[in-house]
Amino acid sequence: MxxxxxxxxxxxxxxxxxxxxxxxxxxxxxxxxxxxxxxxxxxxxxxxxxxFRNPKRNTALNDGQVISPVDGKVVVIEEVFEKEYFKDKRLQVSVFMSPINVHVTRYPIGGKVVFSKYHPGKYLVAWHPKASEENERTTVVVENKTYGKVLHRQIAGALAKRIVNYAKVDDVAIQGGESGFIKFGSRVDLFLPLDTKIKVALNHKVRGGESIIAEINE
Known part of the structure; x- marks a missing residue:
């Protein structure tokens, strides 16, 4: 498919x-x-x-968990200051996609889309430290009552010349459902609450719609 x-x-x-x-x-x-x-x-x-393959993924819906929005490798896990929406400190988890990965972007949590914005920008290599702020990108924030708000950001890379974003404010996001698509390699950043329990490590390979990135720290 x-x-x-x-x-x-x-x-x-x-x-x-x-x-x-x-x-x-x-x-x-x-x-x-x-x-x-x-x-x-x-x-x-x-x-x-x-x-452009689009394999079926079996998402176990859970409002207390964040799943990977894309296929790829975890390249960043760190505490950062998120400037665009939260304007405070968050845990950032970044997944890098190679050109041979599935490039469908999926909603990491279910809930309501409360923010969606496209930013034109540069095409620095996806792992560049400034790519998250300077490259072409889209920012989407989904909120549910259990987890709160989770931001995921599609970032274009040196090869990716088009980001497609399906998320619109007030949409009902279904966890694992399609949020967008990035053509020809790039990365997706997740910004999570500081008290989140991270379930992956650097260099872990993850599957969009299935791999658990984080969960609520009870």
Whole structure:
């Protein structure tokens, strides 16, 4: 199953691959060169299909837990001052996505969308310290009565040239439901209450919609 954001690109890629095959077959007589070009075209098609895949995820709904919004690797766990919405200290957990990860962004908690904003910006590499504040990004805050407010921020990277955000203020967010999509690699930051119990460690690989990032510290 492929994500709707990739349908147009997948069709264009298929046309290019078929066109490349026909042109190669017609103009190139050297067998090894024809084979090499076709292998390259098929690899390109495979990578595009991998990038836009949208596998079904089984989310165990729990208002007291924060789940990973994306697939990837945990690259930041630290206490920071969140400047845009909370304007106070929060625990930041960042998940970096490689180009081969699933790039669907999912709601980390269920509840009501109380803030959603797009920011144009730069395209620094996603792991750059200033990427969270200077890159193109979207900020979404969801609130529920059990956990409170959780902010997740999609951040464009050097390859990501388009962020798609589906969240609108007053929407009902379903935990694990689609919040957006980032094309071609980047990261998502989570900003959590300081008394949150973190359930992951640096370099842990997580699955969007399934892996538990944090829970309420009873």
């Amino acid at each position: 492929f994500h709707k954001e990739g349908h147009k690109i997948i069709v264009i890629t298929l046309i290019l691959v078929v066109g490349g095959y026909l042109l190669t077959d017609y103009f190139i007589d050297i067998m090894w060169l024809r084979t090499l070009i076709m292998i390259a075209l098929l690899i390109f098609l495979f990578l595009i299909l991998q990038f």
